[in-house]
Amino acid sequence: MTDPKKDLLYRLADDQLILGHRNSEWNGLGPILEEDIAFSSMAQDKLGHALQLYSLLHELGEAEPDTVAFTRNAAQFHCSQLVELPIGDYAFSLMRHFLFDHAELLRFEALAASSYEPLAQVARKLKGELKYHVLHANTWIRQLGTSTEEALEKLQAALDLTLPYALGLFEKTEAEPAIIAEGLFIGEDVLRAQWLENISRVLNQTQLELPDLSAITPVGGGRHGEHTEFLQPLLDEMAEVFRLDPTADW
């Protein structure tokens, strides 16, 4: 993909769609009624973000949002591998939410100053929404991260498991130099540094331990269409009805 705008938008939108889809799997099965509701809202928000971003792509000449979302195969997706992993237990889903949404908040804060005005507008609008998401994530990690042995064990395991994938959020594409040069976005390296600072600040208030990052190899590939074995089945499931009758208006 050559157009840096499209490159950026596809990565953003695919992450939102796939994580929103994953998190919706908890709907009705969550640990506490009220949390079930809150988590569902945030998943809906992610789908809303995805829709807005695919709409920008549509303005740039790509297909309709529904077509883009429901008819591509895994190799055509640019999401990070972090978002496609199955929901696991609630510790896993919460930890992914914490790591992802911290990056998401910073990403959109930076995008609010993008030279690509339509994207900057979307980003500015979402500031408050994302503030709640991160408040939610921080509160949960602080609460559970200072609680029982059992919870600490689960959360630490989730952190150890998700962190290499979370680092994959910052995987660069060939368009990176152009993206930065054109002022579309501050770039993945700057984002990653800010993100690390923010998640460390919260984790430091808990009994959880951030693993030594220098010893971790980030799990990349997603931005280039290389995915885990979980993405294609997810897409098949998501499009099961949509593909029953491609001519239909559902």
Added chain:
Amino acid sequence: MLSSLDPRIARLALPDTAPAPTPKAAFDQFETFEVFHQKKDGAAYTYVGPVHAPSADVAFLFAKEQYSRRFACTGMWVVPTSAINLTPYVGDQESVYDGVSAIVPTADAPAEPQEYAIFHLKKRGKAHTNVGLVRAASAADALYQAKLTFGEQRPVVNVWVLPWNEVLTLDPADRDIWLTTPEKKYRDAIAYKVQDRIERFKLETGTK
């Protein structure tokens, strides 16, 4: 393994016959918090309902999505149920304040006066609404102070007295958490307009 039409359930890989649930201890639940919302700037805070939560900050997270995921909202108060003092309920035409008199000072050293938020219920079955704050040395005194300040209002079926220091409020700078709420039209009835399609169908099929 339990087979299911729901792919999410299938992934849970539940056994065919569920094991007996673990018995629960008494009071195996969180305390409750009562939630009040403000629909627009300057409007009185109104009771919306309770949430179960382990602490006020979590209660706020829960309350925001349970009680303000639709329509405009400019503020939310969350207070532990156990912190609220309430009067008995009287009839729909009466006032609770008729039975309230000044507090006889006790021999104890008077407590430092503090603020209390006063809520009135105007009609049974409706929601309590904030009428203002009073300063008082105790919750009982606050009720009397409320009578002096708001006692003219009738009817007052029930009064809630909330110690202000127990109320979790939101920093006004964070109100933008509701900024996009009214735009989420997909969860509003008005977004679904299908009459044209029905009319078109009737014309095409000659049923009209």
Added chain:
Amino acid sequence: MYGSVSTHDIPAQATTGLENEDPQQLAEFEARIARGEKIEPDDYMPALYRKQLIRMIEQHAHSEIIGSLPEGTWITRAPGFRRKMAQMAKVQDEVGHAQLLYSAAETLGKSREDMLTDLINGKSKYSNVFNYPTPTWADSNAISWLIDAGAIVNQMANARGSYGPYCRALERICAEESFHLKYGHDAVVHMATGTPIQRRMMQEALNRWWPPIMTFFGPADKASQHTEILMRWKVKMASNDDCRQQFLDMYVPKILEIGLTIPDPNLRKNEETGKWEYTEPDWEELRRVINGDGPCNQERLAVRRAAEENGAWVRRALQAKRQAPKAVRPLA
């Protein structure tokens, strides 16, 4: 039951227990209701009133939480952004309704955890319709539109009932139900007026769902002293038959106008009586399903139980940080 009191499964000889109530308090209580005033949690109320309301609101709450599952079956497969987001919002609302209703029931003195325990142990009932499967997307649409339509008939009636906290919860619930109804109708109309594949899917789903829908409001109420008291106390607001007739009045024309057929050759409106006539539903099957022998009873409870068990560590962790248990009963 989804909000309508099921008098049919109360033993006919159930005593009213009123002989234990203080006659003056009882008279004042009845006079208040007769004046159109609501009862609030701290008021005197007869034990039978409390018991019946707990039972009714609890069953309603269970129906919401279990009712989120048949549509949840399609949450990951809803076609297109518009449907995907709305399906999530609707399932979320149903969980929210459970939260509101459990809270209303708690004001009467039964804790949420007790109610959830009774649900997963099979001790409490919920609406029989949720024990039927949703094999296709169209089945989910049929529920969104028609089961919710039935629920609204019930809930609008109950919102005029006498218990304050239940009325407050229902006010919020009914506002959200209007979204469900519109969304469900929109989805069904798109299917029924769509491509041949869509139309066939929708008709087949309606064929599957019509019999459960006809049992939704329960069999005709038995005339009994018990029913009469519950009506007088505004606990039971409308007879099961009246609700069914109202539902048919409102929705049969809407189903027919989009080219769907209703799988009951006997269904017709008697112009003389103004009443719908229909094939008598299989009440024996309803009884069997309510008592656990429906196609999905086992799965529904197993899933609810798994959700409780899988989430237990979260609740334990948060619980451990608290001091002694404080208030567990919401105020209103």
